[in-house]
Amino acid sequence: MDRVLTAEPVRSSPQPTPEPPLRPRHRVTAWAAGLLLAVPALVAACRALDTDATAPVPQLLSFLPWLTVPAGLALLLAAVIGRRVLTFAAVLVLVATAWSSVPYMPQAVISYGLPLARVKVVAANVEFSQGTSALSRVVAREDPQLVFVTECNRSCRDTLTKAFAARLPHHASVEGEGSVGSILLSSYPLSDRRTIPGSMGMPGATAEIAGVRVRLQLVHPVPPLPDRTQLWKRELAAIEEYAATAAATATASSEGLAPALIAGDFNASQDHAAFRAILDAGGLQDASRRADQSRTPTWPMEGPLPPFVQIDHVLVRDFSVREVRFLDLAGSDHRAVLADLDLRGPR
Incomplete structure (x- = not known):
């Protein structure tokens, strides 16, 4: 008697759940968070690349430690409206801004005499x-x-x-x-x-x-x-x-x-x-x-x-x-x- 072979069903890998559409008022909040991230992201990037670039970057670099405030506010707004991608981006910018604000010291070994x-x-x-x-x-x-x-x-x-x-x-x-x-x-x-x-x-x-x-x-x-x-x-x-x-x-x-x-x-x-x-x-x-x-x-x-x-x-x-x-x-x-x-x- 011939054996009947049946094909196993192909199992597809689970797809990530897409983020739901933004409500109108959440859309405004998302735009506000994005705008708050723009300047900290630009300044932290220039600090990481060791460049003063051109105006207005040299002026904005003077505010570098204070730029953690808008970055932190952007993170809060992104978390409140539950946008995962925006929240992740805000975390990255906040961490980069805080890291860039660490006081600088040349990497040199200092040994003094009397x-x-x-x-x-x-x-x-x-x-x-x-x-x-x-x-x-x-x-x-x-x-x-x-x-x-x-x-x-x-x-x-x-x-x-x-x-x-x-x-x-x-x-x-x-x-x-x-x-x-x-x-x-x-x-x-x-x-x-x-x-x-x-x-x-x-x-x-x-x-x-x-x-x-x-x-x-x-x-x-x-x-x-x-x-x-x-x-x-x-x-x-x-x-x-x-x-x-x-x-x-x-x-x-x-x-x-x-x-x-x-x-x-x-x-x-x-x-x-x-x-x-x-x-x-x-x-x-x-x-x-x-x-x-x-x-x-x-x-x-x-x-x-x-x-x-x-x-x-x-x-x-x-x-x-x-x-x-x-x-x-x-x-x-x-x-x-x-x-x-x-x-x-x-x-």
Whole structure:
């Protein structure tokens, strides 16, 4: 008797259940969530790609940590209306934004020698010299050995050099009105004065501290206004070139890398690729980052917005950091940065 063969039914794999159509009011919520995700996604992508791109990205990068707020709100809206794909996208953007906001530190092994000298540094933008009196009170109270002052005109320069002729008798400056003038005041003798070319004054010099030659440089590139973004990049690139050249010159000598201090109003935060490039090129550390205060805002101290970004920095090489404080200056839209440092000997 012949065996009758019957075919087994073909079992199809289960298909994913499609998301139900959106109700009209949920459609509006989904669009709102998508719009909230757009800026955080763009900025987090540029941060991950290590680029400042072009306007408005440099301006938006200044808000990077705060962009977790719209990303988190978008996630909440997507979850409320039950859209799986949108919720997943919101999770990715929120995680990427939060990851991008982690404080930056160059990947370098730091080994210091014995402390040679304690050095207090103040970096202050006095906003068209309007904060000169407040800065004078800070210098009188804190007694720093180095003071980097941006937006310091002739009147500001004369006031500071006369008031602190005994404490800070040495200086290097670029004269100019408005935001152009800058001055570096020092209790140590200065030599090898120089400037980094730029729209605003960026004087520098070499100081001898405890028998060690220390490179000092004041910086003040233009702000990244939408119509000046390319100029902002070029001036930060000039600072990067200075940092790289100084490091290369020092490496070529028998003494290795020379200690360095680069301070002032960078008009850039750690979230800008151009600022991180300066750190990497010069083997520099941000004193605020070493003191775990790299998210303390220094600008703007005036106007309708609360301070939201740190653009004033003290960068160091071969210095350890005791303390960093941020001081309000009446008349200025910037906080001053006070860094209490130790100059270290050879490794």
